[in-house]
Amino acid sequence: MGDIIMATVSVEEIEKYLVDFYELEPEQVSLLLVEMKSSIVKIIKELGKSIDNGDYKSIGTGSHSLKGTLLNFGLVESADISSRIDSEARAGVPVQLLKELFDELQAGLVPLTGDVDD
Secondary structure: OOOOOOOOOOHHHHHHHHHHHHOOOHHHHHHHHHHHHHHHHHHHHHHHHHHHHOOHHHHHHHHHHHHHHHHHOOOHHHHHHHHHHHHHHHHOOOHHHHHHHHHHHHHHHHHHHOOOOO
């Protein structure tokens, strides 16, 4: 596996994307960001547990779900990492390598999600 270099997400860029793409008002964006954070944190926690348990099927399902959620908010780079976790899990790569990808993904999302404790 190659090294992953992922930029950290910017809440301001997400807000701009939501206003531009979905034509939302600032108040709508604020509410949507709260829901988004909650959804992403929930998926990240479940995905982390699946990786810790070596549950490849759940890793694939969780990373696929996370990818879709991230794409809905314009986080293409993060979604690409999530997609890579999905495809690597389906290929049966060692869990440690999946964990490395997951840690990188999670670190890039911290400005949005805060620190996600298991």
